[in-house]
Amino acid sequence: MQNLPWMTTDVLSRLSANAGILLIRSLWEYCPEQMFIVRVEGPGNYVIEAMNPTQQTMFGDERSCIGKRIDQLFPSPLCQGVIANLARCVESASPIRYEERSSYLDRHGDYREGHWQTLLVPITDQGGQVTHLFGVSRELLPVASPFGTSRPDNPELERRVMERTAELVAANQKLAILATRDHLTETYNRRHLLELADIELRRAFRYNLSLCLMMLDIDHFKEINDTCGHQAGDRAIRILARTLMATVRECDLVGRYGGDEFLILMPETTPEGAREIAERVRRTLEQSGQITVSIGIASLEPDDRFIDDPIHRADTMLLQAKRNGRNRIECPA
Numbered sequence: 580m581q582n583l584p585w586m587t588t589d590v591l592s593r594l595s596a597n598a599g600i601l602l603i604r605s606l607w608e609y610c611p612e613q614m615f616i617v618r619v620e621g622p623g624n625y626v627i628e629a630m631n632p633t634q635q636t637m638f639g640d641e642r643s644c645i646g647k648r649i650d651q652l653f654p655s656p657l658c659q660g661v662i663a664n665l666a667r668c669v670e671s672a673s674p675i676r677y678e679e680r681s682s683y684l685d686r687h688g689d690y691r692e693g694h695w696q697t698l699l700v701p702i703t704d705q706g707g708q709v710t711h712l713f714g715v716s717r718e719l720l721p722v723a724s725p726f727g728t729s730r731p732d733n734p735e736l737e738r739r740v741m742e743r744t745a746e747l748v749a750a751n752q753k754l755a756i757l758a759t760r761d762h763l764t765e766t767y768n769r770r771h772l773l774e775l776a777d778i779e780l781r782r783a784f785r786y787n788l789s790l791c792l793m794m795l796d797i798d799h800f801k802e803i804n805d806t807c808g809h810q811a812g813d814r815a816i817r818i819l820a821r822t823l824m825a826t827v828r829e830c831d832l833v834g835r836y837g838g839d840e841f842l843i844l845m846p847e848t849t850p851e852g853a854r855e856i857a858e859r860v861r862r863t864l865e866q867s868g869q870i871t872v873s874i875g876i877a878s879l880e881p882d883d884r885f886i887d888d889p890i891h892r893a894d895t896m897l898l899q900a901k902r903n904g905r906n907r908i909e910c911p912a
């Protein structure tokens with residue numbers, strides 16, 4: 580990727596995936612603000628999926644809240660307000676900031692008056708669907724003045740700070756997309772996919788999980804370029820990317836490896852499961868009548884040390900699929 584000017588100063592973009600995860604974990608554990616993750620189950624239906632320790636000191640033990648719907652956790656007026664804001668964030672699919680005042684039941688079962696400032700950030704799946712919302716909430720406590728009167732409010736300044744913060748969050752999201760996605764297809768770019776693949780490889784070894792990879796490439800792609808032009812070639816690549824995103828499972832990671840070649844990581848998948856997914860992709864494309872693909876599959880083996888090892892085997896299988904006639908899948912016996 581071209582070295583854009585902001586990349587030299589943006590520390591986050593230089594972090595490895597592991598360092599990024601460590602950073603997020605530390606923030607989650609030690610941040611004095613309340614943090615939570617809500618699962619979007621449908622209109623008006625939001626389920627608490629996680630709360631950081633700060634949030635737990637307010638609402639009580641995480642175990643008593645996880646898996647509960649918002650309307651089971653909050654009393655009525657507050658609950659409607661919370662749900663309306665969650666819905667607004669899902670609808671706009673972009674970060675929102677808001678303030679709310681309400682009474683709520685604390686972890687001791689006592690009613691308290693609260694005033695919060697909250698930032699909600701949507702988390703999308705690879706298809707762009709908002710599946711979760713990440714929230715950071717700060718309780719605004721009245722500040723005692725040394726002169727005995729409350730500090731004068733400055734609503735205009737506060738509004739401008741909130742606007743600017745929302746702009747920065749949106750800009751950061753755009754930068755994150757630029758750094759992690761392929762410009763032509765919006766699937767993961769090679770660098771980011773390999774970072775994610777490395778995490779999946781460690782996770783698979785640590786928890787003794789299966790992991791499969793699929794490497795695929797459009798058949799006779801050069802001919803499409805040579806006879807119909809480069810733009811038609813680009814269109815074919817986009818058709819393949821869209822089909823992959825729509826056909827593989829939500830947990831599979833799709834990335835453009837280079838040219839017309841795509842790599843798909845299938846966590847917690849056996850070779851039989853991987854073959855089924857590959858067959859679905861192959862058949863869908865064949866039926867579209869526009870392009871066909873050849874697919875090589877490999878699974879993680881105990882001696883693998885780096886993600887390049889199974890990638891190399893998937894690539895060899897892909898070559899074999901090409902040699903054996905194309906529009907087919909090859910995986911180790």
Ligand SMILES: Nc1nc2c(ncn2[C@@H]2O[C@H](COP(=O)(O)OP(=O)(O)OP(=O)(O)O)[C@@H](O)[C@H]2O)c(=O)[nH]1
Nearest residue numbers: 796797798799800801802804809810812813838839
């Ligand atoms: N349109 C377009 N073409 C690209 C892009 N990246 C690489 N290519 C072209 O992809 C072609 C490589 O295609 P191959 O996968 O080797 O295709 P092939 O040899 O015709 O077919 P197979 O043997 O079936 O794989 C070359 O002509 C490259 O110039 C891109 O982003 N867009």
